[in-house]
Amino acid sequence: MTRSQIEEDPEDVVARYLMSGGSEDKxxxxxxxxxxxxxxxxxxxxxxxxxLFHGVDERVPVDALEFGARVLDRFLDQI
Structure with missing residues (x-):
């Protein structure tokens, strides 16, 4: 995961985080x-x-999604 993100943006800082909310992981x-x-x-x-969480205009910028899609695509190619 880290490698796929750094390859897309070498100046990125990858950090762990905790996020509240539910998940299907259980x-x-x-x-x-x-x-x-x-x-x-x-x-x-x-x-x-x-x-913006759960607001009437919850959103992220389109270029943020495009970046994420490129990173995920790169990651899936590597596994």
Whole structure:
């Protein structure tokens, strides 16, 4: 995951984070499958991303999604 993100943007800093909310991971865990969250978004520094959670205009910039899609595509090619 880290390699696919750094290859897309060598100046990126990859950091672990905790995010509240639900996930389907618990169902996979019961089957003995380990899973990881991976949400590669490159957000502008001036975007108050957490203030947008579950708001009427919850959104991310299109270029952030395009970056994430490229990183995920690169990651899937590598595994």
């Amino acid at each position: 169902h996979f865990n019961r089957l003995g499958m380990r899973s990881y969250g991976f949400a590669p978004l490159r957000l502008p520094a001036d975007l108050d991303f957490t203030a």
